[in-house]
Amino acid sequence: xxxxxxxxxxxxxxxxxxxxxxxxxxxxxxxxxxxxxxxxxxxxxxxxxxxxxxxxxxxxxxxxxxxxxxxxxxxxxxxxxxxxxxxxxxxxxxxxxxxxxxxxxxxxxxxxxxxxxxxxxxxxxxxxxx
Amino acid sequence: xxxxxxxxxxxxxxxxxxxxxxxxxxxxxxxxxxxxxxxxxxxxxxxxxxxxxxxxxxxxxxxxxxxxxxxxxxxxxxxxxxxxxxxxxxxxxxxxxxxxxxxxxxxxxxxxxxxxxxxxxxxxxxxxxxxxxxxxxxxxxxxxxxxxxxxxxxxxxxxxxxxxxxxxxxxxxxxxxxxxxxxxxxxxxxxxxxxxxxxxxxxxxxxxxxxxxxxxxxxxxxxxxxxxxxxxxxxxxxxxxxxxxxxxxxxxxxxxxxxxxxxxxxxxxxxxxxxxxxxxxxxxxxxxxxx
Numbered sequence: 001x002x003x004x005x006x007x008x009x010x011x012x013x014x015x016x017x018x019x020x021x022x023x024x025x026x027x028x029x030x031x032x033x034x035x036x037x038x039x040x041x042x043x044x045x046x047x048x049x050x051x052x053x054x055x056x057x058x059x060x061x062x063x064x065x066x067x068x069x070x071x072x073x074x075x076x077x078x079x080x081x082x083x084x085x086x087x088x089x090x091x092x093x094x095x096x097x098x099x100x101x102x103x104x105x106x107x108x109x110x111x112x113x114x115x116x117x118x119x120x121x122x123x124x125x126x127x128x129x130x
Numbered sequence: 131x132x133x134x135x136x137x138x139x140x141x142x143x144x145x146x147x148x149x150x151x152x153x154x155x156x157x158x159x160x161x162x163x164x165x166x167x168x169x170x171x172x173x174x175x176x177x178x179x180x181x182x183x184x185x186x187x188x189x190x191x192x193x194x195x196x197x198x199x200x201x202x203x204x205x206x207x208x209x210x211x212x213x214x215x216x217x218x219x220x221x222x223x224x225x226x227x228x229x230x231x232x233x234x235x236x237x238x239x240x241x242x243x244x245x246x247x248x249x250x251x252x253x254x255x256x257x258x259x260x261x262x263x264x265x266x267x268x269x270x271x272x273x274x275x276x277x278x279x280x281x282x283x284x285x286x287x288x289x290x291x292x293x294x295x296x297x298x299x300x301x302x303x304x305x306x307x308x309x310x311x312x313x314x315x316x317x318x319x320x321x322x323x324x325x326x327x328x329x330x331x332x333x334x335x336x337x338x339x340x341x342x343x344x345x346x347x348x349x350x351x352x353x354x355x356x357x358x359x360x361x362x363x364x365x366x367x368x369x370x371x372x373x374x375x376x377x378x379x380x381x382x383x384x385x386x387x388x389x390x391x392x393x394x395x396x397x398x399x400x401x402x403x404x405x406x407x408x409x410x411x412x413x414x415x416x417x418x419x420x421x
Contacts, residue, residue: 012281014171
């Protein structure tokens with residue numbers, strides 16, 4: 001029996017990625033990283049800033065996301081996100097640009113706890129990339 | 131009767147107008163293809179988002195405590211209408227159709243004694259509405275600077291709506307836009323986004339039980355604001371495709387009309403030229419005869 005399932009990543013502008021031969025996906029869910037294999041129970045969760053890791057026959061791919069929702073149902077994984085980047089396309093300048101933005105935002109005193117948590121996550125992830 | 135020279139000038143001017151409308155048609159056709167592509171590419175996102183929300187809201191057990199964005203404030207007094215139009219003119223009935231639809235809705239509201247608030251997106255809508263509804267317009271937004279429709283713009287509008295909603299500035303929110311059907315037909319739409327119409331939930335309810343992480347309420351309250359931006363983005367994409375389609379067909383008929391006018395003027399020009407020649411000949415002949 002094959003161990004593969006489908007993944008589709010869409011952002012508002014277009015369908016970002018669609019693959020049929022995925023064996024495992026690790027998503028940065030709000031309450032911690034979550035690995036998804038075939039025949040996972042139907043689940044809806046939302047994402048915090050982090051890296052989506054996709055393992056497929058053709059290798060391993062990494063994407064950086066800032067937010068989004070994942071839905072898994074009938075071996076179809078849908079990821080809806082408004083900001084996603086392929087790690088390969090990331091250069092130092094882009095990372096440091098995002099990093100400074102995030103740091104400025106976190107200094108804002110009116111920030112809510114939840115946003116603070118999210119932005120701290122973002123800074124951590126970006127720092128590991130840098 | 132116009133002199134030969136006048137006619138000649140008019141033909142030239144109509145011809146140059148025709149050139150402009152023809153060029154505009156070409157540009158609109160090229161832009162239309164792109165806008166249409168974008169609208170199609172954007173559909174999966176909003177559809178998926180809608181599905182998830184439908185699944186979620188049908189799964190919610192405690193209707194009383196459902197997020198306000200879904201269930202409404204419990205009152206229906208203040209109506210906020212978002213009217214999405216274009217920033218440029220010369221696109222046939224595109225803007226007027228939306229405005230017509232919106233005005234009919236406004237009239238219905240004022241008859242029912244509701245309070246009306248309007249946000250216009252796109253400068254043409256503001257121009258048309260300000261004469262009658264100047265006091266109701268709370269905000270006008272225009273994205274003239276952005277070359278293409280992008281999600282950030284939609285998000286700005288979405289955030290504004292949610293901010294106002296949280297301040298309890300309105301109870302019901304409706305958006306007006308043109309849905310792109312094909313190049314000749316665009317259908318003006320009114321779509322209620324707050325509270326979310328849940329009429330489709332019943333037909334679409336699936337038996338699937340989802341696992342939620344964190345719980346349903348938290349996901350829903352996170353998702354609903356996003357959904358508003360998404361719906362607005364979808365409306366903006368549909369609108370831009372409709373605008374180009376509408377402009378293309380308007381410019382096409384303008385080009386055709388100009389062609390007809392050139393033909394008519396050319397016939398008139400030739401006739402009067404002939405008449406002038408005949409007149410001259412008669413004068414010469416009668417002059418020779420009198421000798």
